[in-house]
Amino acid sequence: MAHSFTLVSKSENTKARAGKLELLHGTVHTPIFMPVGTLGTVKALSPEELKDAGAQIILGNTYHLYLRPGTEVIDLFSGLHRFMNWDRPILTDSGGFQVFSLAKLTKITEEGANFQSHIDGSRHLLTPEKSVEVQICLDSDILMCLDQCIPYPAEEKQAKDALELTTRWARRCKKTWEEKTGRKNALFGIVQGGMYENLRRQSAEQLGEMDFPGYALGGLSVGEPKEMMYDVAEYALPLLPDDKPKYIMGVGTPEDLVELTARGADMFDCVMPSRNARNAQLFTPCGTLNITNARFRSDTGPVDSNCNCYTCRNYSRAYLRHLYLSRELLSYRLNTIHNIHYYLNLMKDMREAICAGEFEHFRKKFHADLKEGKNNEH
């Protein structure tokens, strides 16, 4: 098999774990954060800059790439890797969440998701088979099953119906994946069930029987309170097989990454570091800072004096503020380099702490630094 997951180390008093995920295009050391490259690019960054920031694997989107440029174009390059010049692993989202969050006039049926494109209004039917076929065309290292994501709050009946449909769709995804790839690429199942423990259990059991190479928790970070998200992760992550990678989709803040790693999550993705970089918010161990703040006007120091990213090694807060206020393109690039570096470095620190048996200490220090930073307001 072209993919495997090996546990390397486990934290003693938390559920945090470090692992090694072998994939078609290389090895990923977990816990890991995957920068989001929706349209075949992590916005503002070249693949070289991504690698410099420490990216081991990135995320692409079936929904977006299917609509534009379309599979005919990707086929010319035998997949997304060569199209975008990225030779490390890629995970692709199935399109389920995008149909939920972006498309208009969506109609979910047993067959699939009938939706209207957010680009040109054209209608499309995304079936589980179609989603997997597109992801095979992209030659993703990790394919995700098509799932139905529901809003928060949702009635139990709605959550139950959605998870059961997600299970039936997962069977169809698995069948297509086995027939068309011979299990060469990895396919992950997605646990749904809203904020209901019994439903999460039902979903995890049904998907667990299908023996996927990995599992994800979907339907989180859709507007629920933070504590609720932690609670769901707390009871749902142990429901997933421990010998498989566990991925929490669409999460989160640096604090979320630490807290969810402590609860046993191995993989994350989130638009936050890249989108917020383009919106002037920069991450540091002492909390976020808004580079537009007037107090940085004459600040000759770097964003974070302990950060060794390209941006912090070469540019001042005053310059980054100026670039942002001037709407200069370099602003997006330098800010994104820093935020992605910060996120990936945080994951690396956690990994090393787990392997050194010091994760609890790391976690305490992380929260203390954050609290102190907020008190000092940088």
Add this chain to the structure above:
RNA sequence: GUGGGUGUAGCUCAGUUGGCAGAGCACCAGGUUGUGGCCCUGGGAGUCGUGGGUUCAAGUCCCAUCACUCACC
């Protein structure tokens, strides 16, 4: 020189029969969780060109004046 137009927030401009001074942008401060380089929330900010007059009350009506601008001499 003659006739007309315009002067209100940093900018562009609304402002009703005279009744608490407004908007957009900009600026300032928050937010942003499987991405539309967006979007959302809040805030500070004005001697209404200037000086008189009428009126209980004037950005608004009257007189004078200044600046800018257009047309014609």
